[in-house]
Amino acid sequence: VIGLDDRGLTLGDGLFETLLVLDGALQAAPEHLARMAQGCDVIGLPRPDPDQALRLMQAAITTAGLQTGRAAVRLTLTAGAGGRGLERPPTPAPRLFATAAPSPLPQGPARLAVSAVRRNAGSPASRLKTLSYLDNVLARRQARAAGADEALMLNGAGEVACASAANLFWLQDGRLHTPALECGVLAGVMRAKVMIAAARCGLAVIEAHAGPEALAAAEGLFLTNSLIGVRPVANLDGRPLPATDLVESLRGEVG
Amino acid sequence: VIGLDDRGLTLGDGLFETLLVLDGALQAAPEHLARMAQGCDVIGLPRPDPDQALRLMQAAITTAGLQTGRAAVRLTLTAGAGGRGLERPPTPAPRLFATAAPSPLPQGPARLAVSAVRRNAGSPASRLKTLSYLDNVLARRQARAAGADEALMLNGAGEVACASAANLFWLQDGRLHTPALECGVLAGVMRAKVMIAAARCGLAVIEAHAGPEALAAAEGLFLTNSLIGVRPVANLDGRPLPATDLVESLRGEVG
Numbered sequence: 338v339i340g341l342d343d344r345g346l347t348l349g350d351g352l353f354e355t356l357l358v359l360d361g362a363l364q365a366a367p368e369h370l371a372r373m374a375q376g377c378d379v380i381g382l383p384r385p386d387p388d389q390a391l392r393l394m395q396a397a398i399t400t401a402g403l404q405t406g407r408a409a410v411r412l413t414l415t416a417g418a419g420g421r422g423l424e425r426p427p428t429p430a431p432r433l434f435a436t437a438a439p440s441p442l443p444q445g446p447a448r449l450a451v452s453a454v455r456r457n458a459g460s461p462a463s464r465l466k467t468l469s470y471l472d473n474v475l476a477r478r479q480a481r482a483a484g485a486d487e488a489l490m491l492n493g494a495g496e497v498a499c500a501s502a503a504n505l506f507w508l509q510d511g512r513l514h515t516p517a518l519e520c521g522v523l524a525g526v527m528r529a530k531v532m533i534a535a536a537r538c539g540l541a542v543i544e545a546h547a548g549p550e551a552l553a554a555a556e557g558l559f560l561t562n563s564l565i566g567v568r569p570v571a572n573l574d575g576r577p578l579p580a581t582d583l584v585e586s587l588r589g590e591v592g
Numbered sequence: 593v594i595g596l597d598d599r600g601l602t603l604g605d606g607l608f609e610t611l612l613v614l615d616g617a618l619q620a621a622p623e624h625l626a627r628m629a630q631g632c633d634v635i636g637l638p639r640p641d642p643d644q645a646l647r648l649m650q651a652a653i654t655t656a657g658l659q660t661g662r663a664a665v666r667l668t669l670t671a672g673a674g675g676r677g678l679e680r681p682p683t684p685a686p687r688l689f690a691t692a693a694p695s696p697l698p699q700g701p702a703r704l705a706v707s708a709v710r711r712n713a714g715s716p717a718s719r720l721k722t723l724s725y726l727d728n729v730l731a732r733r734q735a736r737a738a739g740a741d742e743a744l745m746l747n748g749a750g751e752v753a754c755a756s757a758a759n760l761f762w763l764q765d766g767r768l769h770t771p772a773l774e775c776g777v778l779a780g781v782m783r784a785k786v787m788i789a790a791a792r793c794g795l796a797v798i799e800a801h802a803g804p805e806a807l808a809a810a811e812g813l814f815l816t817n818s819l820i821g822v823r824p825v826a827n828l829d830g831r832p833l834p835a836t837d838l839v840e841s842l843r844g845e846v847g
Contacts, residue, residue: 470605471605
């Protein structure tokens with residue numbers, strides 16, 4: 338439980354990470370902890386102690402009885418108790434906690450729907466996993482109402498950014514494309530792994546500024562995040578998209 | 593205290609209102625409760641019971657011993673317990689709570705600094721008081737670091753939107769201007785009162801799409817919110833702005 342004056346609760350002032358757990362083992366923990374530390378630098382909070390974070394996450398797995406199979410751990414850092422108003426206390430005392438839950442792989446390819454909710458490329462928060470995630474909640478909600486699984490989010494300039502909880506890749510002219518971080522995109526841990534794996538396969542990767550018309554011409558589209566790994570997209574706003582066996586190759590590469 | 597799985601805490605999924613309290617009496621409570629109800633419709637949460645909201649706010653004032661003088665009550669609505677992921681449970685059970693604190697009037701006119709953090713006019717959340725308020729926190733932080741009191745936020749298109757915790761007005765050519773809601777602006781309770789008061793004084797009010805150059809040419813600039821009422825702005829990015837006695841007239845009108 339957490340106090341009613343916690344700034345994570347009152348203002349969305351904080352960060353989180355979501356890690357895959359396989360048979361009790363945290364996956365890519367150093368990458369996730371490094372990203373949270375960098376996020377703290379951006380929003381001006383002290384970095385959490387990585388050893389404490391690891392202990393909390395391991396304890397959450399044990400408490401939830403998730404030492405076997407697939408699970409997800411969420412590590413949450415709030416700016417701590419806040420008093421009234423937007424300004425943090427002179428010496429913030431952040432709170433760190435972890436929760437764990439089962440995380441089955443989603444079944445089959447994703448159906449995407451373009452959301453009217455835009456990514457705010459003009460805020461550093463658009464490149465971080467913050468506790469101010471309502472835009473993502475609203476985008477996902479729209480996608481579900483449209484009969485899709487996931488939202489495709491554009492930024493204010495109309496450029497393709499990401500899904501509500503995943504990064505986006507597409508194949509075109511034999512090259513892999515993913516929106517540039519400046520489009521308002523999280524530097525996904527799995528995004529980075531896929532970019533490295535693609536380069537290892539001899540596939541050029543372009544960090545792109547592109548409109549949604551680029552996706553209509555794509556030879557294959559897929560989503561990535563730490564929990565789903567690489568997930569193909571079957572259609573966009575109801576229009577079928579071509580499948581590519583690249584997804585299977587990359588899945589093998591990113592492990 | 594609130595559970596670690598509350599979606600207000602984990603995802604900023606919820607809304608809040610901040611009300612002025614004078615000698616124990618809630619100011620403009622119907623307007624604030626109506627705005628929260630409309631916000632619930634936009635983000636898809638059930639509306640709170642207004643009687644329960646009033647009871648919670650009165651209890652918060654009493655508990656904090658704030659029956660005399662100036663105080664602020666904050667009413668917070670979260671989407672309730674959430675489980676994992678962006679999607680709400682089929683039947684959300686929102687949580688409603690209120691806190692109260694003293695709220696002295698800020699001393700003197702405000703000094704504004706333009707923030708690099710942009711308002712996301714492309715999200716409905718930019719027109720609501722949501723628990724996803726990190727952009728506002730970051731904008732205020734930048735303003736304070738620049739030696740100012742408050743941030744001037746532009747939207748992604750470079751239009752003037754608002755301060756980090758106030759609406760903005762400026763006087764030009766004998767007419768009052770305030771950014772249009774579509775610029776990514778909260779429909780402030782005090783903003784509405786000022787617009788009505790200005791009309792009563794025979795002053796035309798324009799809901800504007802304007803760049804920051806419009807402010808440089810203004811004959812007076814002020815901020816409004818429920819706690820500060822009407823507060824003049826003395827300078828913008830260190831450049832002095834002309835004072836106007838309109839501020840005093842409007843203060844009298846909005847009571």
